[in-house]
Amino acid sequence: MPSDLYIGLMSGTSLDGVDAVLVDFSGSKCLVTHHQSAPLAPELRAQLWALNTPGPDELHRSALAANALARTYAQAVQALLADSGTPAQAIRALGAHGQTVRHRPQAFDGTGYTLQLNNPALLAELTGITVVADFRSRDVAAGGQGAPLVPAFHQQVFWQPGQSALVLNIGGIANLSVLGADGSVLGFDCGPGNALMDYWCQQHTGQPFDRDGAWAASGQVLPELLARLQAEPFLHQPPPKSTGRDLFNPAWLTAQLADMGHAAPQDVQATLTELTANACASSVSSYGNNSKTLAICGGGAFNRHLMQRLQALLPGVAVAPTDAHGLPAQQVEAAAFAWLARQTLLGAPGNLQSVTGARGARVLGAIYPA
Ligand SMILES: Nc1ncnc2c1ncn2[C@@H]1O[C@H](COP(=O)(O)OP(=O)(O)OP(=O)(O)O)[C@@H](O)[C@H]1O
């Protein structure tokens, strides 16, 4: 059977780097054959981080950051092609997510917007490969949240007829997919994933993230702070819902910590980890359909302390990385954007009305031919 190759490119809300995967869809299931992780250059990371909040000369800065991101994507693609010995002409398309710097579906004017910085035209020029980009806008235009988009892919990869399953992505933000035994799919953002923990860790230890959750594990959860954090209305809203750094950002955390008195930094880290674990666990308890398996993907799967807390909060549910279900935790999101690009070229929908709340199924994305 001829190969059916796509590349997925994901740079998520953690702002840690780009995951690039080469995916072959010619078999009955999608097969990730190669994976590259490329860190974001520190200057680009700083630019993107700054662009998450309003500031001067945003249009100019956004355009330059989009160019730099497209170059980073192109380098990851070249590395993937070299590593796999695949010529560019063999790739049907790149699915390039871009970098979310604002996510305000339905805000302000009843339509709202979601903005993923990207330069797909430059990426097509640099690689000679067709690029599919801007996956979220059409769903937002159709009244949806524009996120999460991965639940449809989760169903393709992790669902078996007659069996219910849960897939939890813990990136900067955490999102849950509930795959019903009958083929139904629910999905929504649970709340913060690693974003707040990463920020606090960087501020107090100089490290970009709390490796294995060891620092959090050395602290004590502060019940008063946890209660305050958990009072955030987003956490109690019913789906469909999505969020991002627009809400769970340093200013939000600083406001919650105001007038708390002195708290030891490691205790705050323990509390932020518990916030993430509780947001995920309560989402599973409320909407998880009594499913007994919870597959975890995203970088949070590597946070041992967080995984232990999640398992403790969900007795009776088997919590394990998606690796145990056939796709490594760090590859799932990038593979989803390869799949979404394929859906676009096939003229098939990428969104699920039951997840995003859009008025209907839509073909997502914009195509930049090679
Ligand atoms: N060994 C580890 N220990 C603890 N945390 C880790 C480890 N490895 C990765 N992480 C966490 O995972 C994060 C990266 O996760 P991931 O790549 O899934 O995020 P993302 O793609 O940016 O997120 P999103 O799903 O929000 O788009 C890091 O910022 C860090 O917080």
Ligand SMILES: CC(=O)N[C@H]1[C@@H]2OC[C@@H](O2)[C@@H](O)[C@@H]1O[C@H](C)C(=O)O
């Ligand atoms: C607007 C945006 O970029 N949302 C991301 C973010 O990161 C995790 C969570 O919030 C999820 O809703 C989404 O990403 C995944 C890939 C999604 O669309 O399914």
